[in-house]
Amino acid sequence: MKQILTVANKEFHDGLRNRWLVSITLIFALLSIGLTYFGAAASGAVGVTSLSTTVASLASLAVFLIPLIALLLSYDSFVGEQESGTLLLLLTYPLSKSQLLLGKFIGQGAIIALATLLGFGASAVLLYFQLGDVNILNAFGLFIISAILLGLSFTAISYLISLSVSEKSKAAGFALITWFLFALAFDLALLALLVGVEEGVTQQGLTQLMMLNPTDIFRLVNLAGLESSDVNGALAVAINASLSQTQLFSALVAWVIFPLTLAIFIFKKKKL
Amino acid sequence: MNTPLVSLVEAGKAYGQLDALSAMTMSLNEGEVLGLFGHNGAGKTTMMKLILGVISPSAGSVTVMGMAPDSKEAWHCRSKVGYLPENVSFYEQLTGLEVLTYFAKLKGFSKKQAIDLLEQVGITYAMKRQVKTYSKGMRQRLGLAQAFIGEPKLLLLDEPTVGLDPIATRDFYKTVDQLKSNGSSVILCSHVLPGVEQHIDRAMILSSGKLLAMGTLSELRQQAALPVVIKPSGLNGAVAQDSKLNGFLTNDCQNTLMVPEHEKLSVLKQLLSLNGLDDIHVESANLEQVYQHFLLKHEQTNGGQG
Numbered sequence: 376m377k378q379i380l381t382v383a384n385k386e387f388h389d390g391l392r393n394r395w396l397v398s399i400t401l402i403f404a405l406l407s408i409g410l411t412y413f414g415a416a417a418s419g420a421v422g423v424t425s426l427s428t429t430v431a432s433l434a435s436l437a438v439f440l441i442p443l444i445a446l447l448l449s450y451d452s453f454v455g456e457q458e459s460g461t462l463l464l465l466l467t468y469p470l471s472k473s474q475l476l477l478g479k480f481i482g483q484g485a486i487i488a489l490a491t492l493l494g495f496g497a498s499a500v501l502l503y504f505q506l507g508d509v510n511i512l513n514a515f516g517l518f519i520i521s522a523i524l525l526g527l528s529f530t531a532i533s534y535l536i537s538l539s540v541s542e543k544s545k546a547a548g549f550a551l552i553t554w555f556l557f558a559l560a561f562d563l564a565l566l567a568l569l570v571g572v573e574e575g576v577t578q579q580g581l582t583q584l585m586m587l588n589p590t591d592i593f594r595l596v597n598l599a600g601l602e603s604s605d606v607n608g609a610l611a612v613a614i615n616a617s618l619s620q621t622q623l624f625s626a627l628v629a630w631v632i633f634p635l636t637l638a639i640f641i642f643k644k645k646k647l
Numbered sequence: 648m649n650t651p652l653v654s655l656v657e658a659g660k661a662y663g664q665l666d667a668l669s670a671m672t673m674s675l676n677e678g679e680v681l682g683l684f685g686h687n688g689a690g691k692t693t694m695m696k697l698i699l700g701v702i703s704p705s706a707g708s709v710t711v712m713g714m715a716p717d718s719k720e721a722w723h724c725r726s727k728v729g730y731l732p733e734n735v736s737f738y739e740q741l742t743g744l745e746v747l748t749y750f751a752k753l754k755g756f757s758k759k760q761a762i763d764l765l766e767q768v769g770i771t772y773a774m775k776r777q778v779k780t781y782s783k784g785m786r787q788r789l790g791l792a793q794a795f796i797g798e799p800k801l802l803l804l805d806e807p808t809v810g811l812d813p814i815a816t817r818d819f820y821k822t823v824d825q826l827k828s829n830g831s832s833v834i835l836c837s838h839v840l841p842g843v844e845q846h847i848d849r850a851m852i853l854s855s856g857k858l859l860a861m862g863t864l865s866e867l868r869q870q871a872a873l874p875v876v877i878k879p880s881g882l883n884g885a886v887a888q889d890s891k892l893n894g895f896l897t898n899d900c901q902n903t904l905m906v907p908e909h910e911k912l913s914v915l916k917q918l919l920s921l922n923g924l925d926d927i928h929v930e931s932a933n934l935e936q937v938y939q940h941f942l943l944k945h946e947q948t949n950g951g952q953g
Contacts, residue, residue, distance in 0.1 A: 377755075378753060381749070381752045381753055382753075385749050389738075389740070389741075392740060392741075393740065459735065459736040459737070459738075460732050460733075460734055460735035460736060461735060461736075461737060461738065463696075463701065463732055463735075464730060464732050464735055464793075465753070466701050467699045467700075467701055467725065467728065467730045468725060468726075468750070468753045468754060469722055469723065469725040469726050469753070469754065469755075470753055471722075646662075646702075647696070647701055647702065
């Protein structure tokens with residue numbers, strides 16, 4: 376445990392030193408405060424608008440940003456250390472591969488989690504003071520927890536990439552492709568399936584397919600509870616056959632644990 | 648007789664079709680310094696990785712401190728092993744002190760020990776600076792400090808003197824001698840040969856995964872049967888007239904005798920008895936020549952087979 380914390384501490388401080396924490400927090404805070412105030416600008420109103428609109432717009436932005444940031448933060452975690460030779464050196468220390476991996480995960484995960492909490496928390500606090508509604512804290516609480524899980528999931532996925540390639544530049548390329556597949560292409564494919572193939576997929580089947588993509592689970596968590604007027608596309612269909620929040624959160628947690636376990640497995644098989 | 652600290656029995660490592668190391672048998676005792684020599688790709692690093700337990704042997708067995716280094720039982724022994732990899736570049740954005748503190752903590756030591764070690768390798772003045780501002784020599788010193796964490800029983804150093812200036816090299820060998828007198832064993836891996844011979848007890852010469860020769864320097868010299876070069880001066884052709892001595896004369900140089908090791912003393916005695924001798928220079932084959940000899944022999948036998 377001490378070893379894990381030593382690694383986690385180092386990774387966390389790396390995140391602070393490289394200004395990752397500050398920049399992610401700032402991006403999230405600016406976005407969320409901006410959306411809170413100007414989210415309804417298109418309909419001619421400036422100022423705090425309805426809660427569901429705000430969370431819906433935040434979620435649809437976060438679903439692109441968070442995976443991208445998590446992948447950027449962690450894609451070179453292992454391949455970078457492999458290239459500089461420190462990975463081999465670390466493994467001659469009394470430090471197991473799973474300890475190293477978990478330590479990195481805790482350190483970098485803490486950066487993402489803290490940035491999400493501070494950045495989006497800022498607009499939650501702002502909205503709360505403006506509207507004085509306790510529901511805000513509930514809705515934002517759910518949003519922030521699911522956003523953190525989404526970030527952790529993509530951190531674990533980026534470890535898979537980082538452990539499977541031998542060059543940093545390749546890892547960067549794969550990270551970009553991964554982001555594109557999960558955040559954009561997957562939904563397009565689902566939509567095509569839904570529209571193009573008649574009777575091809577049931578509502579139930581669609582929701583199950585969505586479980587294969589952590590970004591879709593994140594969308595479901597945050598949009599399912601809202602008035603359906605704010606939601607459209609494939610999601611609206613899925614929401615009607617909605618799973619319970621507990622099931623959705625379990626699926627998100629599974630999307631953290633599964634890639635992480637797989638990463639440990641790959642790491643143990645990896646030749647040095 | 649104590650059990651050796653490290654022993655390899657018929658140990659081999661193959662990567663697919665490639666035999667990186669084949670049937671290696673060797674042992675290293677406590678307080679012994681072993682030089683490991685060979686060209687790039689000779690299997691030096693593979694052998695180090697086997698001893699470190701980072702990879703497992705595909706044949707034979709490796710034992711370090713009485714245990715297989717890749718096993719779970721050997722876990723606690725790892726803090727007693729120091730390793731300096733070849734071409735390691737530490738976390739550039741951290742300061743020297745931060746890097747060393749990180750590694751010290753992973754071995755269960757504190758920041759204070761890290762500072763002491765930085766002082767030992769002489770880069771205390773730069774410990775608050777980022778590693779990216781370090782010169783090659785300073786990085787190498789930092790790497791050495793890292794390998795010295797916790798006064799290891801066993802040190803494996805891959806090209807430790809690359810990039811060090813002569814003074815730093817001297818300091819480094821002084822540290823090795825000191826560790827040796829404290830009972831630590833050291834494996835020095837190198838292809839830079841001059842200067843290393845006074846500091847090693849035994850040498851191992853590897854080529855393409857095979858052991859070519861192992862032994863103390865004088866044993867190796869004997870095996871190689873390289874002649875001793877003797878250069879007397881002031882004799883004015885007396886050597887050429889002596890029927891016994893002129894057999895040793897080289898063709899191209901009038902004043903140089905190439906004498907087999909076992910006849911060195913008798914030839915020297917004879918030379919000393921000659922009148923007019925004002926100086927004499929005796930040079931045994933050095934490690935570099937021994938190394939060249941074994942490599943050349945290996946290439947010739949391989950060439951004959953192929």
